[in-house]
Amino acid sequence: QVRLMESGGGLVQSGGSLNLSCAASRDTLDLTAMGWFRQAPGKEREGVAYILLMAGNRYYTDSVKGRFTIVKDRAKNTVSLQMNSLKPEDTAVYYCAADFFRPSPGDMLAKDYEFWGQGTQVTVAS
Secondary structure, three states: OOOOOEEEEEEEOOOOOEEEEEEOOOOOOOEEEEEEEEEEOOOOOOOEEEOOOOOOEEEEEEHOOOOEEEEOOOOOOEEEEEEEOHHHHHHHHEEEEEEOOOOOOOOOHHHHHOOEEEEEEEEEEO
C-alpha cells in the first residue's frame, strides 16, 4: 500500500506558474509509474503526465506539452509537476497517481493506476 499526498496547488493568474509535488508514504522502489491526472467541474478525469520511475520515460497529454514538466526524485520519494504558462482551461483538481506496473501505451487511463492522492486545487484566473 502506498499513500500519496499532493501539495502546491493554489490560485494563479493566467500565464503564471505553479509547482505541484506528490510525496509517497514510503520508498517507491517497487512502483513503476507515477503521474498526474486532473478533473475540472463537470468533466471526466484526464491524464496529464506520467513518468516511469526506473527508465525515466515521460508522457504528456497534448494540451500541456511544452508547458508542463514532470520530474522524479526517488531519494525523496516524490514526483513533481512544474506547470508554466498556465491557462484558465488548466483549472482543475490535480491528482497524483501511482502503480506497480507500466501504464498502457497511448493516452493515460485512470484504471492503470492503483494508488491515488486526495487531490489539490489549481485555479487559473483570466
